[in-house]
Amino acid sequence: MLEGKKLAVIGVGKLGEALVAGLCKNSGLTKGDIVGTVGRESSIERVESKLGIKVGLDNRAAVKGCDIVLLAVKPQNMDRILGELKDVLNPGQLIISVAASVTTTFVEERLTAGACVVRAMPNTPAIINAGMTGLCVGQNVSSDQRSMAESIFKCVGATVFVDESLMDAVTALSASGPAYLYVVVESLAEAGVKLGIPRETSTLLAAQTMYGASRMVLETKAHPALLKDTVTTPAGCTIDGLMELEEGKLRVTLIKAVVKAAERARELVNTQNSKKRD
Ligand SMILES: NC(=O)c1ccc[n+]([C@@H]2O[C@H](COP(=O)([O-])OP(=O)(O)OC[C@H]3O[C@@H](n4cnc5c(N)ncnc54)[C@H](OP(=O)(O)O)[C@@H]3O)[C@@H](O)[C@H]2O)c1
Helix, strand or coil: CCCCCCEEEECCCHHHHHHHHHHHHHCCCCHHHEEEECCCHHHHHHHHHHHCCEEECCHHHHHCCCCEEEECCCHHHHHHHHHHHCCCCCCCCEEEECCCCCCHHHHHHHCCCCCEEEEEECCHHHHHCCEEEEEEECCCCCHHHHHHHHHHHHCCEEEEECCHHHHHHHHHHHHCHHHHHHHHHHHHHHHHHHCCCCHHHHHHHHHHHHHHHHHHHHHHCCCHHHHHHHHCCCCCCHHHHHHHHHHCCHHHHHHHHHHHHHHHHHHHHHCCCCCCCC
8 A cells, every 4th residue: 555655754753763664664665765854964864874764854845745744753843843844735645643742633723724634643662563553533534545544554563543532542551651661571670680580581581471461462352350360379479479569559550650641641732842953
């Protein structure tokens, strides 16, 4: 579906890089089909040498002739970038925004009437084709464009369409989620170190265990509580570990972390700390 298409990525930062790297591997798009922009001249060489795509500072030039425009700048820069692009975008182009907190209406209102806008919330494991992307569509998006947006993110992992009212929750759960889980892996690895396991071995034990447990949830489709029960032998050691987790309020802490991040996600677009060009 993407072969022969041209893609412009406005803002090839951490997420933009992850997506471009994944797309170059799995989408049928070649490096020559993708152009990118950054905010500072000093970033150009770093991104070009890392990804092998053409990168510049001129957003208006980058989007010309492209079928798909992926906006991956900070939420607080979106208003300015949309104003800059408004008169060079044409109605046939598919605009995909990955900016947290920025609604499809926000984007549509700043572009010419009829703009086709998809809002996506991917995460950085996209770089190893293990991403998770929540998607929703604006009012002018055709079913072909919906499928095209989906196929972009399917190239770098799993996708799910949700109602737009849930996108801040998706942001807090699966886009921020890798950070929470790195803390969990790090902490489990520290526990191994405390018990005498060399750090490298301990990190492998922790990370592969999280990977295996996640795959069990995805592939068996069993409720996580049932899977937990299969590990918990009566009067065994796991129940003692679980009791410590309950005492430390792990569940409520994780729930509160996601709820707090969702609250923050709702207000990001209004934060006035936009980074200026060099
Ligand atoms: N990181 C994640 O895991 C994640 C997950 C889901 C969604 N998102 C969303 O993705 C977006 C980018 O996040 P990020 O973490 O990738 O941030 P980031 O690393 O700071 O990337 C932002 C990029 O935008 C560029 N930029 C700044 N001003 C620009 C301008 N005027 N024109 C063109 N490019 C400009 C920056 O260039 P310089 O490098 O030169 O400053 C940088 O490459 C945000 O809206 C965020 O909500 C991020």
